[in-house]
Amino acid sequence: MPDYRLQLLIDPADLTIIRAAGQRITLAKPVNSDSSPNVIWLSIDPFQSTEVQWSEEYGIYASTTAVQQGASITKLSETGVPAQDGASYTFTSAATFNGPFSGGGVARGSYGAQNDMPNASYPMLTFGLTQSALINQKPTERKPISATPVLSTQFANMTPFSSVYIWLQSQFSSETIITKITGKTSKARFGGGVNDLSLKYDPNLGVFVPASAQGKALASHPQVEISTPLLF
Known part of the structure; x- marks a missing residue:
């Protein structure tokens, strides 16, 4: 069974405007820093009710895609899922992952990747975590949630957070690198006993808020935080 469930609700009148503008529900998950x-x-086509479910299981991928705004990630190699946390994987000159290997300073809840691709072949590669989800019961497999440039011979330590950033946008699709989020976002905090959240789009605020908080102050809903544009 999935660990977490997020329900996103939109009133029909608001949905008509959102779809006419070509806007899509967009989710991102932070890795190594809960704010970035x-x-x-x-990137999800909006409906009156959209349900997203996922488990805290991750894979590790390698790519030649540069970490720059708007770049679409092409995964070249990846580990099996779930990758083992508290362990590391080695990306070899054969362009495959070996492992997992315990130790090496990788804590529980984190995932390590050693880049042993020779510098003469690729001086730098991009590594990151992947995660699958169910969107309205339809599987979406192993989508990247992070991207980190790693030089040849260097090591990446990746720690995923359970928070989910939610906003509307029309520019970028899934698996796209972003250096900034334009517009307001909602951050839904999962974990610590919070496994299920229901949010509803508030056109006056331009963000998703707890469904139970329509027209009320958000201070009593610590699981959801409204943010101004993030700059990285």
């Missing part, structure tokens, strides 16, 4: 997601995990 840098990859669009899921």
